[in-house]
Amino acid sequence: MEHIDIVPGFSWFGKNIGIKDKTLDFGGILADVPCQAAAVFTKNTIPGAPVQVGREHIKDGLLQAVIVNSKNANVATGTGGLEDARRMCRLVAESCGIAPELVLPSSTGVIGRRLPMEVIVKGAASLQDDFGKTERHLLNFADAIMTTDTRRKIMSVKVGNATLVGVAKGAGMIEPNMATMLSYLMTDAAIPSAVLQPMLQRAVNKSFNRISVDTDTSTSDTVVLLANGLAGAVDLEAFEAALQEMTVYLAKEIARDGEGATKLIELKVSGAKTAEQALLTAKSVVNSPLVKTAIYGADPNWGRFVMAIGKVFAYQVDVAELVIYFGQGAERLKLDAAMDMNEVPLDDISELLKRSEVFLEIVLGSGPYSETVWGCDLTEGYVHENAHYTT
Amino acid sequence: MEHIDIVPGFSWFGKNIGIKDKTLDFGGILADVPCQAAAVFTKNTIPGAPVQVGREHIKDGLLQAVIVNSKNANVATGTGGLEDARRMCRLVAESCGIAPELVLPSSTGVIGRRLPMEVIVKGAASLQDDFGKTERHLLNFADAIMTTDTRRKIMSVKVGNATLVGVAKGAGMIEPNMATMLSYLMTDAAIPSAVLQPMLQRAVNKSFNRISVDTDTSTSDTVVLLANGLAGAVDLEAFEAALQEMTVYLAKEIARDGEGATKLIELKVSGAKTAEQALLTAKSVVNSPLVKTAIYGADPNWGRFVMAIGKVFAYQVDVAELVIYFGQGAERLKLDAAMDMNEVPLDDISELLKRSEVFLEIVLGSGPYSETVWGCDLTEGYVHENAHYTT
Structure with a gap:
């Protein structure tokens, strides 16, 4: 400011x-x-x-x-x-x-x-x-x-x-x-x-x-x-x-100033059956070390998102309904299970993931609830800072 | 073998x-x-x-x-x-x-x-x-x-x-x-x-x-x-x-072969009121990024253990009863809240944390339940491997 x-x-x-x-x-x-x-x-x-x-x-x-x-x-x-x-x-x-x-x-x-x-x-x-x-x-x-x-x-x-x-x-x-x-x-x-x-x-x-x-x-x-x-x-x-x-x-x-972070992640989870499902899923994804390292590496790793969504054991998700959007506005790019991964513009998605602010939306289905959370990527810097901080 | x-x-x-x-x-x-x-x-x-x-x-x-x-x-x-x-x-x-x-x-x-x-x-x-x-x-x-x-x-x-x-x-x-x-x-x-x-x-x-x-x-x-x-x-x-x-x-x-890991952590939580408390606390500690990076850095960081124990919201812990042991057998060294941190043998504890197998026991109180879990440290290697793993 x-x-x-x-x-x-x-x-x-x-x-x-x-x-x-x-x-x-x-x-x-x-x-x-x-x-x-x-x-x-x-x-x-x-x-x-x-x-x-x-x-x-x-x-x-x-x-x-x-x-x-x-x-x-x-x-x-x-x-x-x-x-x-x-x-x-x-x-x-x-x-x-x-x-x-x-x-x-x-x-x-x-x-x-x-x-x-x-x-x-x-x-x-x-x-x-x-x-x-x-x-x-x-x-x-x-x-x-x-x-x-x-x-x-x-x-x-x-x-x-x-x-x-x-x-x-x-x-x-x-x-x-x-x-x-x-x-x-x-x-x-x-x-x-x-x-x-x-x-x-x-x-x-x-x-x-x-x-x-x-x-x-x-x-x-x-x-x-x-x-x-x-x-x-x-x-x-x-x-x-x-x-x-x-x-x-x-x-x-x-969140942007998170330990060792190189980017801010804004994640919206929508289409949830309940507000709790939206929040639990959003937290599960934004906290997943494998998602956080994938975003650090600008890797549009569909599989890691699926894994992090699926480890919310309390709610069943139909992977056929699942859609992930990368970016926002006119630049938004989509991934879903029906797409042939060999034809997805992975390089374009990767470019969006390289920015200092990464916008993601996960649509779980057709439910009415959504929640937005913020996090950051996980980097060698986080580990270095925390492993060598002196008590 | x-x-x-x-x-x-x-x-x-x-x-x-x-x-x-x-x-x-x-x-x-x-x-x-x-x-x-x-x-x-x-x-x-x-x-x-x-x-x-x-x-x-x-x-x-x-x-x-x-x-x-x-x-x-x-x-x-x-x-x-x-x-x-x-x-x-x-x-x-x-x-x-x-x-x-x-x-x-x-x-x-x-x-x-x-x-x-x-x-x-x-x-x-x-x-x-x-x-x-x-x-x-x-x-x-x-x-x-x-x-x-x-x-x-x-x-x-x-x-x-x-x-x-x-x-x-x-x-x-x-x-x-x-x-x-x-x-x-x-x-x-x-x-x-x-x-x-x-x-x-x-x-x-x-x-x-x-x-x-x-x-x-x-x-x-x-x-x-x-x-x-x-x-x-x-x-x-x-x-x-x-x-x-x-x-x-x-x-x-x-666990020993965890991505990027340099050491195996064996953690026993004892003195718990219920088996669930013992397991939730053990998982909370062994999964805490700040505990994992502290162990990577061989840093006997009492504060990070206290934090990870306290984030198990379902159970109240009296910090005055809390004891953490590092190492096993005759080498075991103790930390608790009553000790003056300036007189604790932090260097000796650090030496125990430098080994390829790290043994920890957390005593929560006088309850009868205990659980043992295994994990590994969090290193720059984990981040590097997962940020640059190609989809």
């Missing part, structure tokens, strides 16, 4: 405090007033300490600040780790004169190590001075939450008089250090938490829950939406549409 | 007929008499044509021959493909003077292309002369069924007066419920089909269904057991024990 609108009534910071190296590793969001808030967290049954504290603090639907560190996830760290996450909230609260329960903590990075609290306490000594309301402050925050990301993920959009800004990190549904997908959304629209929460859940279900890099589910995934109300009421349908557009954009940015 | 015992009353062949290149691509098994037989096939809902024909032919519990080609899987090939599979059976039947319903066909290789039947008909012209009873004939058969395998997989064992010989192939698309995993087991023990079938199912459940290379389930997985009865009755418990030992051996050989 060239230009990012800031949201009135919010401040940000992002800086280096030396948790591991010299890159930005500590960031925060502070609203001028308590915000109506909504949040969605990881389904991993061993959630990180910050997720556990975040769940407590969001209960009343109110938040005023977010504090994030990268390089260490504070996961599987026991009661000491829980205390560290609470202490991070208190540091912000004391510095900024708000209640600790209004702070949501996040940590992302290596799992199983205690946070270096002496470094964090020192880094948080002058927080009230670190926060600022400029675009530069916002961009620093977006940079400070990155781990193996190769680029910043941020978007802003106007909804009536209100502004919605979203920031995300994640090089996949999971990263080498299992670090996590995090996203922070801020608006000055006035929307109560009770409305925001189901709206955010719907948006997440159609965006962040539709991407996959490697099937590994982080212990720390967190999406938070803060609404400070300064711009007054907005059209809720327009806001939800903007929210969905933004979360899909950020989700695609994460 | 240095020496392989042959089974009396069986003949084999393996040869090149030029389906794709000059390597062995056509093989068969022929018994002197109709055999009591049992078979287990893929759960993929789009099974190959040979699997569909095989299911019909095994129904009466009798088989006398097996015919296999590699280089082409005859999957997703419509009614023409079904007819090709039946024709392969007729070619053997006519050549060898038996009923076509006594022949089980298998094909493995590329999916979605019709078999080159003119090549196969020509190759099958003198089948009665190709079959022979020597170890060399058996080894040629074991070689002819390989695709991306780097080595032959074969074992023989004595049970009383009887001999049991097993042959297998498989190196990718391996999550057998499935490049396909094929295994042919032959014995001269006299055991009725009604006893063999549940015995084979139990053995497969503890062996081939406990391995995974890449979570992709082939459309062609087949395990067949033929008993010609020449050696008379045997102790059934001893036979089942031998069968289990053999299927576990062959399953491990497949």
Whole structure:
């Protein structure tokens, strides 16, 4: 994005405090007033300490600040780790004169190590001075939450008089250090938490829950939406549409930036008997290592798609009805079981697979349901990065 | 294996007929008499044509021959493909003077292309002369069924007066419920089909269904057991024990030879509340790309194990009870959440992870259930092989 609108009534910071190296590793969001808030967290049954504290603090639907560190996830760290996450909230609260329960903590990075609290306490000594309301402050925050990301993920959009800004990190549904997908959304629209929460859940279900890099589910995934109300009421349908557009954009940015990935895959499965069949099939295909390596190699491998569709054991598929489209619009090319593979324009399909965005549609039959998911190819780069990441 | 015992009353062949290149691509098994037989096939809902024909032919519990080609899987090939599979059976039947319903066909290789039947008909012209009873004939058969395998997989064992010989192939698309995993087991023990079938199912459940290379389930997985009865009755418990030992051996050989793999992983999950929890957790860990790449890199990454255990959403795990052992016997080294990661002998654990066989045990708690699975590491070689495999 060239230009990012800031949201009135919010401040940000992002800086280096030396948790591991010299890159930005500590960031925060502070609203001028308590915000109506909504949040969605990881389904991993061993959630990180910050997720556990975040769940407590969001209960009343109110938040005023977010504090994030990268390089260490504070996961599987026991009661000491829980205390560290609470202490991070208190540091912000004391510095900024708000209640600790209004702070949501996040940590992302290596799992199983205690946070270096002496470094964090020192880094948080002058927080009230670190926060600022400029675009530069916002961009620093977006940079400070990155781990193996190769680029910043941020978007802003106007909804009536209100502004919605979203920031995300994640090089996949999971990263080498299992670090996590995090996203922070801020608006000055006035929307109560009770409305925001189901709206955010719907948006997440159609965006962040539709991407996959490697099937590994982080212990720390967190999406938070803060609404400070300064711009007054907005059209809720327009806001939800903007929210969905933004979360899909950020989700695609994460899939595109998947570990070692060279291309983004957008896969629609249609003609399904149920929504579940559409989603299970889409996930099975976009997660299949053999499909992902075929797309990396620009190989229009009909057989691997058939295999990945057929391993959804709960639904029977008639291969005679199966159609796979490669590309989109006028360029779309078709493969089905009735075609003679020796007469299919495999070279043209291969050309479509060489692009940085690969569009696929699988038609299962004549059912009414469809689902769209996003993923990335599987490359030597993914293996290299993850085999040699140091604990 | 240095020496392989042959089974009396069986003949084999393996040869090149030029389906794709000059390597062995056509093989068969022929018994002197109709055999009591049992078979287990893929759960993929789009099974190959040979699997569909095989299911019909095994129904009466009798088989006398097996015919296999590699280089082409005859999957997703419509009614023409079904007819090709039946024709392969007729070619053997006519050549060898038996009923076509006594022949089980298998094909493995590329999916979605019709078999080159003119090549196969020509190759099958003198089948009665190709079959022979020597170890060399058996080894040629074991070689002819390989695709991306780097080595032959074969074992023989004595049970009383009887001999049991097993042959297998498989190196990718391996999550057998499935490049396909094929295994042919032959014995001269006299055991009725009604006893063999549940015995084979139990053995497969503890062996081939406990391995995974890449979570992709082939459309062609087949395990067949033929008993010609020449050696008379045997102790059934001893036979089942031998069968289990053999299927576990062959399953491990497949996992060890996983595409691009540099090491075999044996993972036991114990202390589970249910057998399902033990198996789901073991599969989740052994299939996790981040665990597999960590083991490739000999990285004792506690965090990745915790993540993979926690993504089994159906069961709650208390991380305080979790223990991971690396290695086996006296060398075993332990990691748990209570340990200070800075004092753990990570270098010693890393040394254990550098071996060609990696032993792991995860203790989930104090439950009574355990399961063992086998897998392999994920390497640049897997990606390279599958990205550049030509359709």
